[in-house]
Amino acid sequence: MEEQQRTRxxxxxxxxxxxxxxxxxxxxxxxxxxxxxxTVPGLLIVxxxxxxxxxxxxxxxxxxxxxDASSVSPEKDSxxxxxxxxxxxxxxxxxxxxxxNTYFSFIAWRSRTVQ
Numbered sequence: 431m432e433e434q435q436r437t438r439x440x441x442x443x444x445x446x447x448x449x450x451x452x453x454x455x456x457x458x459x460x461x462x463x464x465x466x467x468x469t470v471p472g473l474l475i476v477x478x479x480x481x482x483x484x485x486x487x488x489x490x491x492x493x494x495x496x497x498d499a500s501s502v503s504p505e506k507d508s509x510x511x512x513x514x515x516x517x518x519x520x521x522x523x524x525x526x527x528x529x530x531n532t533y534f535s536f537i538a539w540r541s542r543t544v545q
Contacts (some may be wrong), residue, residue, distance in 0.1 A: 484532040491528055495521035528530040 466472040499518040504511050 474539070477535065481532065481535040481539050484528055484535050488525065488528040488532050490527040491521065496523045 464473055495518065498514075498521045502511070502514040
């Protein structure tokens with residue numbers, strides 16, 4: 431009996447293996463990721479992540495600075511007034527830095543989407 435040649439179906443066969451066994455830093459997938467980050471969609475993703483991080487950090491630091499400033503009282507029996515005032519000042523300073531960084535991230539993201 432002569433065997434007829436069958437056409438092979440397009441199936442994928444997988445085997446169980448650990449992640450560490452298949453992990454290699456010389457993998458071609460890393461080179462693809464680096465090239466993807468140099469493309470316009472890759473840059474947009476990075477800019478959007480930066481924008482979201484800076485925006486959320488701004489909101490969190492603003493709420494912390496407001497709570498910190500509202501807890502300062504110049505009463506004699508309270509904790510050292512100067513240290514509370516300094517912590518409030520630096521909390522608002524960090525908040526302003528994150529607000530500026532959010533603004534510049536938005537401008538960078540906006541200029542990339544227009545192109």
